[in-house]
Amino acid sequence: MKLLFMKKVFLSLFFLWIILSILTLPYNALNTVLDIKSWFFLTDNQKREKIFGDTYDYIYFINSKTPKNSNIYIFSKDGKIGLIARYFLYPRKLYVTKDDSNLINLLKHESFDYISLYDKEKIIQNYKLFAKYQSKTTFHFGIIYKKI
Amino acid sequence: MIDIILTSLAISFVALLGFSIIKYFSLWSEADNLSIAAVSYGLGVGLISMQLYIYSRIGLQWSRELIMFPWFMLMLFVFINNIHSLSKFKIPKFNITSGINLILLFFIIAAASYTFFEALIRPVSVWDAVAIWMNKSKIFYFDQSITTNLLYLFDFGYPLVVSLFGTFIYIILGHINDSAVLLTSFAFYFFTALLLFSTIKKRFGLTYALIFTFLFVTTQNFVRHGGRMEAGQADLPLGYYTFVCLILLLDYFKQNKAKLLSLLSIYLGITGLIKSEALFITIAIVIPIIYQIYKTKHYNHLIILFFWVLPIIDWQLYKNDIAKPPNFYPFYQNILSWQRVVNTLLGMVKEFINIKSWNMLWIVYFYSFLIVKIKNKKELIIINTIILSQIFIYFLIYILNSAFNPESSAERLYVHIAPLVFFYLAIVFWKLIDLKDLRKSIMLLFSKVSSLFN
Secondary structure (H helix, E strand, C coil), rough: CCHHHHHHHHHHHHHHHHHHHHHHHHHHHHHHHHHHHHHHCCCHHHHHHHHHCCHHHHHHHHHHCCCCCEEEEEECCCHHHHHHHHHHCCCCEEEEECCCCCCCHHHHHHHCCCCECCCCCCCCCCEEEEEEEECCCCCEEEEEEEEE | CHHHHHHHHHHHHHHHHHHHHHCCCCCCCCCHHHHHHHHHHHHHHHHHHHHHHHHHHHHHCCCCCHHHHHHHHHHHHHHHHCHHHHHCCCCCCCCCCHHHHHHHHHHHHHHHHHHHHHEEEECCHHHHHHHHHHHHHHHHHHHHHHHHCCCCCCCCCCCCHHHHHHHHHHHCCCCCCHHHHHHHHHHHHHHHHHHHCCCCCCCCHHHHHHHHHHHHHHCHHHHHHHHHCCCCCHHHHHHHHHHHHHHHHHHHHHHHHHHHHHHHHHHHHHCCCCCCHHHHHHHHHHHHHHHHHHHHCCHHHHHHHCCHHHHHHHHHHHHHHHHHCCCCCHCCCCCCCCCHHHHHHHHHHHHHHHHHHHCCHHHHHHHHHHHHCCCCCCCHHHHHHHHEEEEHHHHHHHHCCCCCCCCHHHHHHHCCCCCHHHHHHHHHHHCCCHHHHHHHHHHHHHHHHHHHHH
């Protein structure tokens, strides 16, 4: 008797599963239509901006300002920048950090073609301000310094 | 558009390559064409990735011609040798005239269609794909070889099959297109569904197979990994390969054929090179094989099985030889505490009952333990052992290493074993429920649903 009841519960769960699956169809179809509407006509850059936000916009800015064989120091407190930079800036050699306190010491041993600071401004010996980025939608900014 | 067509052709070519090899060498002679087609994609992906890996190791150029030529020659050879038997080739036929089958087929096609479109409308966007899997594809394509000093830059030295297959797509395209490459994820979704369908259909019939395929293709987590947002990672491929290995394992238990074991051994080798976690899965599959060899006294099969471990050993030696792994672990505290055990358990259970991602899959699976006696049912014991051993391994990883937690990764880890759960439940339902009653009830349900739409 108990087993029969448990089997009935099992069957009910199975039917619930089928019903939920049927309900996901219009939900997903509608989402796809909305996705196509809001994504399809965007350029690749616009799509990436939509996915990664300002961060991508800034990386794209670095990409457009620096040659592929350059060696870049990137500072940002936002850890995501490192991941996105490594994906989009390759084959540039990158040194990505969340802590720029050792920059002066680092510059004694390492030579970077460019230094990029996100949301920070600094006077760096032997480097000149090369390009400035300002987000279109937020207060975030970035500065690229070039080796003199 | 041209990139999408070229990627689709590359995927079809890879599947055809796998199909030709399995058919020509009669590696899975008892299987129908549909099942062979479903596993073919995985064999093709593994072979192409291994080819790129070997080319890179011996310094051979990754040109389209050098990659495709050997496979074209092989396929031509197979074609010429089998030209007389092509007339015997059977294209699977299905009787889908009944209303319920038509409705289910329509639902399946609808779900697969939106997953396909979702794969195409966005470039790669999920963090792990950007940081690891597709990043390596892109870098290897730029460098035209496996860039050894980058192997540990992004992760713990993950194997390269998924990344190298992405590189192969870029080589075919002649440039990087990280939207089109996501079709490879859709292909894993499609071929997993096809294998589930063909295996269930062979055993239990068309309607039953369509029901479970429908449940699979509408599971939100598979929709996401197959196309929407989560595409481009290695979890769905690992789920596919685990499922292929299980199906071959169950057939090996019935047939004890050396050729089938060779095929299984190749798949185990590829599976072990999808993700680091895959090593535990392959071990869970290898143990029953050793038991079967011992039981049937086919000791020469042990030599065939040994091939499984060769590519995995080679990969471990290679990566340790060319780049010393950095020690990531000091960043994380590995303190085992009761609180951590409880939190892990809660996190894992929370994901099991996450209906939004899994629908009723895990709830029904765990509930089935209350009413199904798996004692003396070897097949069910094997499937459950693999599923539960993986859940236990993930639990151990979570409690022993604070670098991982269920909140951020259980959803992905369960993808590795979820196709097995679908197959397990298909068997269990069949044993428990009278199909005539089930068919009647489902027809009633569908007629009610269709009247709602009307």
